[in-house]
Amino acid sequence: MFKKFPNLTLGLLLVLVLIAASAQGRRVSHLRDCDRFYRWMLSACTQVRIFGIPGTTIEGADETEGVDARLFRQLIEKSDPVLPDIPVGERDYDQNGDPYPKIVRFTAVPPDPEADTAEKEGLIQTPEQISRDQQLWALALSSDMAPLRAEFLTALREGTLTSSGSQLHLSGLYEERGTTVSLANMFLGFRKMAANLVWLEVDKLYHKGVMHRMLPLMKTCVTLDPTFIDAFLVGAWHLAYNATAKLTDTPYELREYYPKYTDWLGEKEQYYYSGIEFLEDGIRKNPREYKLYFDLGYGIYDEKLHNTPKAVEYLAEANRLYHDRWVPRQLYRLLGKDERYEESKKGWEDYHAWQPENLVAPRFIKLMEGAIKERDAEWASFKARAAEELAARAAAAGDATRAQEWSALAQQAREAETAGYEAARQFWRSIAEESEQSEVYAVARELILNGREKLQQKRYVEAWVDFDRARWASDEFWDEATKAMVEAKQLANEPLALTEIRQLEREQIQLDYTRHLPKSMGGKFFEFSEGTWTEKAKGSSSEGTEIIRDTDAFFELLYNHPEIGKALDTLDGNIKVKVGDTWLRIVNPKPALASKLYTPPA
Amino acid sequence: MSAVIETQELTKVYEAAFGGQDVRALTNLTLTINRQEIFGYLGPNGSGKTTTIKMLLSLIFPTSGKIRIMGNEDIVAPAVKRQIGYLPEGAYYPDFLKGEEILRFYGQLYGLSGKSLEKRIDETLETVGMTKARKRLLRGYSKGMRQRIGLAQCLLADPQILILDEPTTGLDPVARKEIRDLLVQLRSQGKTLLISSHELLEVELISNRVGILYDGVLQTMGTIEDLLQERDIVVDVSGITASATSNLAGRGITAEDQIDSRARLRVPSGMSVYDALDLIKAQSLSIVSVAPRRETLEELFVRVVGDAARSKKEGK
């Protein structure tokens, strides 16, 4: 045939090859679409867990948000029967306390204790993650998903998809906004280089000290290269640290309340949130990059905003991903700071088993052991208080036997409290002696406990001295010891120093502003709204047994569950809290105190 | 005598793009070259020689007509090409290679390899007298050496047909003689040679047959003996005068190449030598030499081409 009709044969052959190439092109194009879809799935699922969007609850607040939510709901419906069953983990609950949809849980792989440090090329995912990713990729490729995928691509093209970054369109700068045709193509795939040039410019501005001009350039930079992790990290660092370095804290009177951030912010504080938003954008575009979570949790939420629960949340996420070895260390430290001593201790023990040569872990294990001892003593004191109160109430009601019973229990609890504090003191002393006083935290803790004891014995001046020594022994407990010292001084009727008076005034003002901001209390996290503090915990909180404050039932509750004692002690207004598996609604006849955020009902 | 190269009504028209005038490079060439023959293929520049050769090598393709090489019509077939050695005119050879490396490369294209290739390289280099320079880079070669290497690559596979385009250009007289001898020797080995050249004297010396091409048309073709058989007699004389010239011219004896009193007189064919000498003596001219003379190829060429050009002009 070739001999006879060479041109015809060649032409036909060429057409055939071109058809094959074109078909292959469509397949590759299809794979690229699936690639985008896969990234969106990951990003969306991560955002549901981390930011609560595009959650199933958002109902068409505005149209673009609606598209995300609608697509995500479809994704849940389609993926649910396909994905294998996986157990619901501790952290797999949304803000309403409902477990996350299966696909969200599926994308969140529990941390692998065997996982070594990151940075080893080709090994930035744990085996479990790799296997799940393969299943997810198969899902993204599957024909079941075809209609949803098509809808997603249309939304992406039209720019109605907001919750995912420009990373989805690897070839399209600005395309996500649906404006002009892809300018990025003009770079012929050299966007990363362009991003570097912009980054050099950012660096120059930083050295000139022109902070306010850096943010737009940094945003351009990460739009050009959405995977420029270090731009996110360094950029956020510039915002949260360098831009704020020369600014003083804004007095609360000059701050403004931002409902979006549930915080009072001045100029300096706004920079922290700029940094947060920049990192959040990074997370949206790179949902699997532990460094972003780490910097957000440790660098800003802990170091700058002192929001330990949030910091723990992000560090836990960083720890879940493939990470470097400093990540769990910060996480366990912050867990301790958030009074979740058992979790912290467990973590440090795991860490010690994993990295036996690390000297930090054993110290923290001891620190946590001591903290648990102190806390147990504190709980015993709550119990004693409750029992004493119940005994007194029984006596007043004329129920002598009950009063006697409660007195006996109170006595027991008091003994337990004394023994507990003694045990804690012994513990700290043994550590201090063992280390010849070099473990300053143990020295400080012992002094604080001594001071507390002396305070109870009304030896105020001696207590004051102990506290003062404690705060100079270890700056870790500076705030706590200073506060106790001022208290001792006041009890001893000693005049306060001028700085101490100012400090108390400032604290009072701060309290006025922050009293009803969300806070963590004894390892539980509470949010205030409409006169009630509600714990954020899994399981629906709408129902709950009602207990009136300062009744017998209330004190019995306190006696049986001293772990909520601190919360009951500190929080005013009504409290909704989960004890064991049941929800309780503790009704306070006295309304919550007034603050800048809350006016109690008349 | 068997035909090695045959062409039949071979025509080549270069089609001009965009409605320009087509160029008719070759018109109805019918040519036969036999075994053991040196065929001199002559013609002025642009007459279609190279076009013909390129068609024989299927570098370009005929517009119409047929080519048969060794009885084979499929001249693209490697088996046919295997029998052809071609020396292009003014060809360039990669100058970053050594003489023997070039030959090795071309030998591989012939499908030679190993010991037989090395043996052939040795032999061929010896044949063209390049053994001493074989290890040198081509960059250092003179024009003549390059031409010899070109000849070597075309002899390498011991082909039956040699197509040589200007084989002796750039060579010194001694080398020319060597090459000429080599070509004659090759013919005696049974090879067939097609030589396209402007060196008419050389062609005349070694060719059996020539063909003269003008404007794509074969004007004349035949053996040297057939084509150059016209003989006349030339008498060189001295003491010529204008009256003697006119007197002799009246009898048919023409004077040419007159320098001072010396001249060359051409006796027309048909007139006997003795009659002519009598006539010359009658003009009291002294005779320097008397020689019979065959027409040279150059003269034939000029005449044929001149006639063709004239008739073309008139035709227009």
Place this chain on the structure above:
Amino acid sequence: MGGFAGFMRGSFSIAKYTLREGLRKKTMIGFLILSILVIFGSQFITAFLAQSTVGDSQADIDVKLIKDICVTVISIFGVLITIFISASVVPGEVENKVIYTILSKPVRRFQYLFGKFLGVQLIVLLNLALMGGLFFVALYFKQQVLPTLLLYSILLTYFSFLVVSAFTFAVSCTSSSSVLPTIAGLFIYITGNLTDYLKDVYDRAGQTGDALDAFIGNVAYGLWNILPNLQYFNLKDQILYLQPNDPPRDVQLPQLIIYGLAYAVAGYLMSYWIFRRKEL
């Protein structure tokens, strides 16, 4: 000399010769030296970056900069070398008439062209190996880990060059000088990177309801289907930068290689179609 072995042997001789010849081209050597200088220089590029950041981030930015610079340099110089070589091997030989001595040998045109094409690919591969090898070493010194993924990335880079090379080669077969095919090669590279734009045109067409608009959209869609899309090969960056949220690459990589090969075959067929009856 017969059969496939003979065919390949002839082609290999020509390829080997093309390689030796190509390696002597001054332009190519120039590009190569330039790219090697830049890749080498990328080691020190961060000296220009004032040490604004601390510890890890600085080291990471170093690595990123080296990767970016090397990827860009390899892409730009690599494609220039590819275009330049693909555009010049055949016209160059027509120009200096070496082709006459070769094609008058028992060498089929297909064989000759195949050898030339093979030779071009050898040159391109050699260049990539040199540049990629240096990149590999540079990364190794910075990271102290063998950057094995780079090899996959370089492999994909090669297949993108292969497509450009094949079509440039086809154009070069129409021409007797290398100027036109070089320009055409650049054009092919740029167009190949802009193919996505056609899809955009198609997606946006039809909004006006105008018949012409829809027609243009369909034409664009047809072209998008036929023309090779070099942006697809950006997977090479994805592999190199390795983000943890990338999908598994084991499906895309071989498909892309097949894609590159298919267009290379198409390009080669076009060259043969053009060259088969080309008058030399």
